[in-house]
Amino acid sequence: MKAVYINSVGSISSQKTFDNSSFLDEIISYDDNIILAVDPNYKDYISPANSRRMAKGVKMGVVASKIALNEANLDTVDAIITGTGMGCLKDSKKFLSAIIDNDEQFLTPTSFIQSTHNTVGGQIALGLQCKGYNFTYVHASISFESAVLDAKLMLENNEANTVLVGGVDEIEDYTCSLHKLVNHIKKEKVNSTDLLYSKTEGAVFSEGANFFVLSNLKQDSSYAQIVAISTYNTLKTNITDVANTFLKENNLNIEAIDLLVLGNNGDVTYDRFYNELSSGIFENTQQVYYKHLCGEFNTASSFGVWLASKILKTQKLPEAVKLNDIQGSNYKTILLYNQYRGENHSFTLLRRC
Amino acid sequence: MDDLKQELKENIVEQLNLEDIAVEDIDDNDMLFGDGLGLDSIDALELIVMLDKNYGIKLTDPKEGRAIFESIDVMAKYIFENRTK
Amino acid sequence: MSKGIAITGMGIISSIGNNVEENYRSLIEGKTGISRISKIKTLHKDHIMVGEIAFTNQELEQQIGLTPDNNYSRTALLGVTAAKQAIQNAGISNINKYKTGLISATSVGGMDKTEAYYHDYFENKATQKYIAGHHAGDSTQKIAEQLGIEQSLVTTISTACSSAANAIMLGARLIKSGQLDRVIVGGSDCLSKFTINGFKTLMILSDTYNTPFDENRKGLNLGEAAAFLVLESDKVVQTESKTVLAYVKGYGNANDAYHQTASSENGDGATLAMQKALKVAELSSSDIDYINAHGTATGNNDLSEGQAILRVFDKGVPDFSSTKAYTGHTLAAAGAIEAVYSVLALQNNVVYPNLNFKTQMKEFSMTPQLELKEKELHTVLSNSLGFGGNCSTIIFSKKQ
Known part of the structure; x- marks a missing residue:
């Protein structure tokens, strides 16, 4: 079985992450319950003729993938695998409201066409003229992890040498208003730095796209090796047991983990899963979090992988992400854990390469 | 007729989101599809809805659109002769 | 590593039958399931034909044994129905005896509820239970729960009309590589106003019975259905002396x-x-x-x-x-x-x-x-x- 590497990254998030030469040098602080991605100049990457039908999510996905491809110095890849929890919300909403508001009359096809979950993957393929394998995973908070798992399977078994993998989700107003109704979005505005102390239900919603070129060929510029990834629809017992089993499967003990990257989103009901690990078996491990920077969305964990990749490559750890006082220096092995509303848990293990 | 042509150009640019094309740049005889404005089959479907909604002309077969949407000139003539509103 | 990818169980519900046997009978008898639409109120009802499943949501809920406070979309109801048949057909009594995953496919997801309660959500609290069921992964989570699949690899693929084929493909690769011993693969989509109107705008819906590969074909009829297959590794087939229906080759x-x-x-x-x-x-x-x-x-x-x-x-x-x-x-x-x-x-x-x-x-x-x-x-x-x-x-x- 071949090893799998992260050879390049491309990130569009509510921080200014689209420039690969910097790494959270300046932090944008928010005081809100819905935050948006910081837009790069999309026109630098997509011609007006090609972008005229694209909603923000598609643009973010296409541009993040181009940033990643540019960094890997590739014109195309063997496969494109996308994760998106909610899909193309803006166009879905546009078409749905047109159906209802116009009583099924005078409807035009563009928003329907663009509403399909695999629009981002399809548009990337179209732009690259990439006729290879093209999958889209749409399973809530493990959409991105499913894409990585698939890519890893392909690369390990030599079904492909380069795979573009990414997670993308966009903010849409109607959907947000629904999620506010059921308290999945926090009722009140929260300052980024206070997110974990809000003690209220729900999360701060956001959007973004994080794409990566994965390969079974290591380059000097590679960020990290993806050692293992596992997803769990539910928990039978508790997250500590699952973490222990995951480490054991990979012949590692707690001490081997140099850094734990957690997906805490400040939801008073569900952060207990993270807290169980951070104050339990990983009590003496350095810990970081990131959803105060990028917000919560179904593929927010792809920002976590971006963060961990950057830390492994630069060996720098931005002050703003620190969750505890433990100071590490030599980052070799990073474990990531994420879940959303107590379901769809995932562990991802990255190693310096 | 000139007003109708102007209206069509404005609607096409707006409806089809042709950000990089200015209304004044569209010549009455420019090809709308292919080498001209570069419209495609999805745009043709959008234009069919526009005919229905704005001028009360119903096309049932998308293939009919190809000839009608050749240029602004051809389209305006067709609408002028067939409009019901 | 498993050399073979055995299919050991199947379940299906479609407009031509509520189980495998009924579907097969319709196929060999040349019996179509295409009709006028009855369950969705649409302006296009006289201009389109569909492959609609006869059961109402309520009937499906009863068959599955759900209480009225459930928040299942029709996609989930159809999916659970077919997946349960597949498990039974494969003779599985203890689903967690082997490393078992679930890969489902959907494009509609919970859209049937979102379009039904689009405005009601803001006025009627009772409808709000469906909000969290809109996303495509929800029906899959529910199918996993109904099958008793816990703490496992459960995911959803949505690549439009090829989705379920891709679910089978991923399942086969997971068995082949040894990551799973058993995986339930398939897909579910119910009819919705969203897809009916979507395909209508593309002007590819036939107003009569669809005629594949015919010169004068007028377009497609939308249908609703769900089907699942149980894929098992050589190890499971041998250990359990399983009857193999066919292989994914x-x-x-x-x-x-x-x-x-x-x-x-x-x-x-x-x-x-x-x-x-x-x-x-x-x-x-x-x-x-x-x-x-x-x-x-x-x-x-x-x-x-x-x-x-x-x-x-x-x-x-x-x-x-x-x-x-x-x-x-x-x-x-x-x-x-x-x-x-x-x-x-x-x-x-x-x-x-x-x-x-x-x-x-x-x-x-x-x-x-x-x-x-x-x-x-x-x-x-x-x-x-x-x-x-x-x-x-x-x-x-x-x-x-």
Whole structure:
């Protein structure tokens, strides 16, 4: 079985992450319950003729993938695998409201066409003229992890040498208003730095796209090796047991983990899963979090992988992400854990390469 | 007729989101599809809805659109002769 | 590592039957499930025909044993119904005895509820339970719960009309690589105003019975359905002395990279998908006994797919037919529906007739199988082609 590497990254998030030469040098602080991605100049990457039908999510996905491809110095890849929890919300909403508001009359096809979950993957393929394998995973908070798992399977078994993998989700107003109704979005505005102390239900919603070129060929510029990834629809017992089993499967003990990257989103009901690990078996491990920077969305964990990749490559750890006082220096092995509303848990293990 | 042509150009640019094309740049005889404005089959479907909604002309077969949407000139003539509103 | 990918159970609900046996009977009797729409109030009711499942949501809920406070979309109800049948058919009593995953496919997800309660959500608190069920992964989570699959690999694929074929493909690869011992794969999509109006705007909905591969085809009929298959490794088959219905022998996915919705005229994507599947199966095109075509009866699909079939089967096209005239196009579920039909074809050594065909297409001299044909089948190839250029092929075989 071949090893799998992260050879390049491309990130569009509510921080200014689209420039690969910097790494959270300046932090944008928010005081809100819905935050948006910081837009790069999309026109630098997509011609007006090609972008005229694209909603923000598609643009973010296409541009993040181009940033990643540019960094890997590739014109195309063997496969494109996308994760998106909610899909193309803006166009879905546009078409749905047109159906209802116009009583099924005078409807035009563009928003329907663009509403399909695999629009981002399809548009990337179209732009690259990439006729290879093209999958889209749409399973809530493990959409991105499913894409990585698939890519890893392909690369390990030599079904492909380069795979573009990414997670993308966009903010849409109607959907947000629904999620506010059921308290999945926090009722009140929260300052980024206070997110974990809000003690209220729900999360701060956001959007973004994080794409990566994965390969079974290591380059000097590679960020990290993806050692293992596992997803769990539910928990039978508790997250500590699952973490222990995951480490054991990979012949590692707690001490081997140099850094734990957690997906805490400040939801008073569900952060207990993270807290169980951070104050339990990983009590003496350095810990970081990131959803105060990028917000919560179904593929927010792809920002976590971006963060961990950057830390492994630069060996720098931005002050703003620190969750505890433990100071590490030599980052070799990073474990990531994420879940959303107590379901769809995932562990991802990255190693310096 | 000139007003109708102007209206069509404005609607096409707006409806089809042709950000990089200015209304004044569209010549009455420019090809709308292919080498001209570069419209495609999805745009043709959008234009069919526009005919229905704005001028009360119903096309049932998308293939009919190809000839009608050749240029602004051809389209305006067709609408002028067939409009019901 | 598992050499073989055995299919040991199947379940299905479609407009031509509520289980595997009923579906098979309809197929061999040439009985279509296409009718006027009755369960969705739509302005287009007299201008479209659909493949609708007779059961109401309430009837499905009762059969599954759900309490009235459930928040299942119709997609989830159909999915649970088919997946439970598959588990039972495979004789599985303890689902967690082996490392078992679930991979489902959907494009509609919970849209049926979102469109029904679009405004009500803000006024009627009782409807708000459906909000969290909108996303595509929700029906899969519910199917997993109903099957008792816990703490495992459960995910959802949505690549438009090729989705379920891709779920089968991922499942096969997970078994082959040894990551799972057993995986339930398939898909579910219910009818919705959203898809009806969507396809209507594309002007590819037929106002009458769809006619795959016919010169005068007028477009597709939408359908609703769910189907699931149980895939098991050699180890499970041996340990449990399992009866194997058929094997997943090959699979291939490629992108047409031509247009967001339309397929290329020369069928590049479909050609690549079929070629890849043959390569994985280590078969040549002449080994294929029957092609269960995607054949949606749109002008564009049947031309593109036909060209691709001619390119791949350059030494002679085997018997082929589309079963869309029976079920309608069941979107994300289609690949799983047709996987069940392909396995049934292998088991019973039959080629299903392509209903409603009258006139050969002028672009090529290919006529689908028009009568029920009995012949020894060893391998069946099934295509699923979708928006976003997504093209998939699965090859099923009698022997490993």
